[in-house]
Amino acid sequence: xxxxxxxxxxxxxxxxxxxxxxxxxxxxxxxxxxxxxxxxxxxxxxxxxxxxxxxxxxxxxxxxxxxxxxxxxxxxxxxxxxxxxxxxxxxxxxxxxxxxxxxxxxxxxxxxxxxxxxxxxxxxxxxxxxxxxxxxxxxxxxxx
Amino acid sequence: xxxxxxxxxxxxxxxxxxxxxxxxxxxxxxxxxxxxxxxxxxxxxxxxxxxxxxxxxxxxxxxxxxxxxxxxxxxxxxxxxxxxxxxxxxxxxxxxxxxxxxxxxxxxxxxxxxxxxxxxxxxxxxxxxxxxxxxxxxxxxxxxxxxxxxx
Numbered sequence: 001x002x003x004x005x006x007x008x009x010x011x012x013x014x015x016x017x018x019x020x021x022x023x024x025x026x027x028x029x030x031x032x033x034x035x036x037x038x039x040x041x042x043x044x045x046x047x048x049x050x051x052x053x054x055x056x057x058x059x060x061x062x063x064x065x066x067x068x069x070x071x072x073x074x075x076x077x078x079x080x081x082x083x084x085x086x087x088x089x090x091x092x093x094x095x096x097x098x099x100x101x102x103x104x105x106x107x108x109x110x111x112x113x114x115x116x117x118x119x120x121x122x123x124x125x126x127x128x129x130x131x132x133x134x135x136x137x138x139x140x141x142x143x144x
Numbered sequence: 145x146x147x148x149x150x151x152x153x154x155x156x157x158x159x160x161x162x163x164x165x166x167x168x169x170x171x172x173x174x175x176x177x178x179x180x181x182x183x184x185x186x187x188x189x190x191x192x193x194x195x196x197x198x199x200x201x202x203x204x205x206x207x208x209x210x211x212x213x214x215x216x217x218x219x220x221x222x223x224x225x226x227x228x229x230x231x232x233x234x235x236x237x238x239x240x241x242x243x244x245x246x247x248x249x250x251x252x253x254x255x256x257x258x259x260x261x262x263x264x265x266x267x268x269x270x271x272x273x274x275x276x277x278x279x280x281x282x283x284x285x286x287x288x289x290x291x292x293x294x295x
Contacts, residue, residue, distance in 0.1 A: 033171075081201045
């Protein structure tokens with residue numbers, strides 16, 4: 001396991017490169033197939049509205065996967081993520097207008113955890129349409 | 145109606161092994177738009193120290209969630225799955241999931257709470273490989289919203 005970022009090169013407050021991830025209905029259909037989560041609220045407007053949602057919403061696990069990419073792209077080794085957790089606070093609403101939604105993710109090193117294990121905690125912020133969509137989004141990463 | 149507290153601590157039998165395929169990892173990586181070579185190129189994965197391609201950190205959820213079906217569909221527990229939303233999710237890894245893994249999941253009910261008529265269920269899924277080594281633990285919080293509450 002060889003993260004390309006060295007533990008010695010980061011400190012609390014170090015920012016990770018922020019990224020934007022587009023999500024359309026096509027994305028959700030593809031994710032449903034790949035993940036096996038075919039809940040119709042992720043592709044069927046009528047059913048989404050029947051259960052009180054404004055429109056079709058992205059799978060929470062899709063949003064969680066996109067947020068992780070800010071960490072895994074940074075480390076260069078996806079296997080360097082030893083712990084990763086989120087709270088699903090607001091859904092990402094995905095209108096059927098060909099444009100869909102955008103998930104914006106930023107992250108920073110919140111703390112250096114263990115000099116021996118060379119682990120840091122990264123705190124992530126994920127928003128869509130100005131709303132925070134993940135809460136308590138944190139990863140523990142083992143650096144080089 | 146609040147869920148029965150006596151289910152806290154209950155473990156369900158380990159699932160049949162799920163064999164992680166290279167093409168399934170590729171399909172998942174494409175679905176999340178992630179072009180990291182370690183997901184699709186065995187050479188690139190080996191260069192990072194892995195025996196084969198590895199899976200993205202959230203991939204294992206499809207396996208642990210299917211296993212959690214034993215809990216949510218347990219007729220004795222009586223959870224109203226039509227009202228369930230995903231509250232929290234956390235993974236704690238010993239090592240990444242990789243192609244060729246044959247993974248079993250043991251699900252345990254960690255906690256049951258009732259708040260404002262909502263039932264909150266914490267499920268822990270321990271994932272082991274064929275050699276019996278721990279790979280990852282998935283912590284899943286499900287919230288069954290009180291009947292008559294929308295949005």
